[in-house]
Amino acid sequence: xxxxxxxxxxxxxxxxxxxxxxxxxLTALVGVFDMGLPDEQFGRVEVTHYxxxxxxxxxxxxxxxxxxxxxxxxxxxxxxxxLLIQAAKDGGTARAxxxxxxxxxxxxxxxSGHCVVRGYERTNPLEGRREATITCELTDDPVEGxxx
Numbered sequence: 001x002x003x004x005x006x007x008x009x010x011x012x013x014x015x016x017x018x019x020x021x022x023x024x025x026l027t028a029l030v031g032v033f034d035m036g037l038p039d040e041q042f043g044r045v046e047v048t049h050y051x052x053x054x055x056x057x058x059x060x061x062x063x064x065x066x067x068x069x070x071x072x073x074x075x076x077x078x079x080x081x082x083l084l085i086q087a088a089k090d091g092g093t094a095r096a097x098x099x100x101x102x103x104x105x106x107x108x109x110x111x112s113g114h115c116v117v118r119g120y121e122r123t124n125p126l127e128g129r130r131e132a133t134i135t136c137e138l139t140d141d142p143v144e145g146x147x148x
Contacts, residue, residue, distance in 0.1 A: 012102045015071050017084060017117075018095035026098055030081045031074030035099060038111060038142045041065045066138035068118065075122050075132035085134055088117040094139040113142035 015035050016026035043062030052058050076082060088095055094114040101109045119135035 006104065008104045010101065014098075014100040016098040016100070017088060018097065018114075019084065020087075021091055021093035021095055024096055026096060027080070027084055029071065029073060029084070030079065031076065032071060033074065034072040036069035036071070037099065038069055038113070038138055039067045040138070040141075041067055066140070068135055068137045070133050070135050072131060072133050075124075075130035077122075077130075082132075085117060085120050085132070089120045089134075092116065097136065108147060109144065110147060111142050111144045114139045 013032070013035065015029050015032045017029060019025045019027055042064055044059040045062040046057060047060050048057045073081070094116050096112070097115050098110055098112040101111070103109055115136035115138050117134055118137045120132065121135075122130070122132045124130055
């Protein structure tokens with residue numbers, strides 16, 4: 001397994017999305033070329049009061065924001081990938097997802113969980129490739145581990 005300082009590229013990564021909100025069956029999206037990874041954030045709650053030491057604001061830990069991530073891909077109107085994403089966005093319910101990240105040793109690191117597709121932005125340039133970006137909002141604590 002590579003050390004954290006060893007560079008590598010994301011070639012051969014995959015993004016999979018549930019075929020429906022009731023199914024654990026996943027379909028690989030075609031043409032993905034860039035994907036963000038889940039980024040949960042701890043909230044902070046301000047608890048400053050009139051006698052806060054040193055006239056400084058004070059905070060305590062709040063709830064965890066599940067966060068969002070984006071997946072960018074080639075856009076092919078009417079393709080199976082296009083129709084799956086449109087159905088996920090229009091449905092507005094959580095679907096299973098999985099991200100597969102190959103490492104330099106030839107094994108995979110998988111991130112899986114559930115997300116709601118909140119946005120589906122598509123472009124249709126005169127010159128250049130058509131692209132689409134989906135915005136996914138996490139609905140649970142993603143699980144990470146070796147293997148796909």
